[in-house]
Amino acid sequence: MAAAEQVEVELKFDVEAGATAPDLRVLPGVVAQRGPQTYALDATYLDTENLDLAGNKITLRRRTGGTDSGWHLKRPTGIPGARKELQVTFDEAPAAAGVPDDLLTPVLALTRNRPLVPVAVISTTRTVTTLLGVDDLPLAEFAEDAVTAQSLLPDGEARQWSEWEFELLEGGTPRLLKAAAKLLRASGGNEPSSASKLARAIGSTPTISEPRIGKRPTALELVVTDLAIHRNSLLAYDPEVRVDAYDAVHQMRVATRRIRSILSGFPTVLDRGRTAHIDRELRLLARILGDARDSEVQMEIDSGLLQGQSASPALIAALTGTETAIHDRALRAAHAAMGSDRYFRLLDDLDALIVDPPVGPDADIPAVAAVDKAIAKSRKQIRKAQADLAALTEGSDDWEEQLHTIRKRAKKLRYATDAGEPLQVKKHRQIASVAKRIQSALGDYNDTRINRARLAELAAGDNGLANSDLFLLGRIDALQEAAGDRAIAAYRRAAKDL
Known part of the structure; x- marks a missing residue:
């Protein structure tokens, strides 16, 4: 029906x-x-x-x-x-x-x-x-x-x-x-x-409303407010994912990651031992959604690679054909997970966490102090990763993997600053801007790295491609190499402001 x-x-x-x-x-x-x-x-x-x-x-x-x-x-x-x-x-x-x-x-x-x-x-x-x-x-x-x-x-x-x-x-x-x-x-x-x-x-019902905090909140009040906001976002995107609405998988995955970042970024505000099982279940949900999201992104990238190029039907099919099937399988897996008792227990546990949070030793400190502490920790982790990067050979596999580590830590820093958004602190927003620039630049670089590996695989494979197709693959590879160089330059400019 x-x-x-x-x-x-x-x-x-x-x-x-x-x-x-x-x-x-x-x-x-x-x-x-x-x-x-x-x-x-x-x-x-x-x-x-x-x-x-x-x-x-x-x-x-x-x-x-x-x-x-x-x-x-x-x-x-x-x-x-x-x-x-x-x-x-x-x-x-x-x-x-x-x-x-x-x-x-x-x-x-x-x-x-x-x-x-x-x-x-x-x-x-x-x-x-x-x-x-x-x-x-x-x-x-x-x-x-x-x-x-x-x-x-x-x-x-x-x-x-x-x-x-x-x-x-x-x-x-x-x-x-x-x-x-x-x-x-x-x-x-x-x-x-x-x-x-x-x-x-x-008559009256316990209506769900968007959480708000007072002028001088405690760390616990801020954390619980942020958890409720992102829990509500997760619930809002759930039905959109079930009908494969545009960008829904991405947004639901972001909500899942933001909840995890709050649990890991403020480990002394909530009792970490009593929230660890929620973090594990959220990590699994994010991974399942990530499979569907990654295939979505790759389909968009594949289409973009050929934009403005005179690609033959054979090349288009070779580059984009398999990813649609991969996406469909990943989406079915996500739907199956979202219909399971395990998923519903996770949602119940999130509700219980917000209603009755297990407090940690820093629950009553000012919210601003808690955010400052989380930001300082994230910045320190990024700087350490950058120092490790400097000791590696540029362009090596280890160097590229370290860039990916820095990107993940920049995202964590951004989430920490976003957690403090209700506090309207100017310096937090400035740090968030830098973290976003780093994350964006390294994300662009990672895309070019994946794309070039994909293009090389196509060129070396038995796909029945004509010489003109192979020539076009080489030209696209050169464009991706140049885009990667620009992304690294953008990262280095942003890193100076951290």
């Missing part, structure tokens, strides 16, 4: 029962209306016993009646008034068959292996008017709802209320939405007491 996804942009207002709606034909661009038509809607909302979906402003329901009977999953978009909605009809997934996988997969990182149970039933008498523009183009849909809800939670109550909803359709504009908001408020519409019908039905 294929879930249909759309972004809904709507206004919602609480109104008195029986409130008379204004004439919406006065709104800009509206030339006619269709309706009103009344429907009886009956919905059962599902969640875990801990309300993991509701706490993240997500609703999952099974609804009958109206024009869109079926399964619905609604998620925030980060845009005020807008939500992503996934729908699967009962023809594709009958109500008795349970929640369809297309709607479960995007929220697995939240629900994990916990069962979904009914948490509320809501019946709505909905009267719908569709506003039309020129040539009967649908602009918006206005719904007058009389709602009866029953919470199925322990000690849950029954509630009744009335509300108006104004949703933009394909021809709707921000100007229309703004005008509608003004008109509906003037006609008796009040700010909604809850963001959704479910929220109003079940």
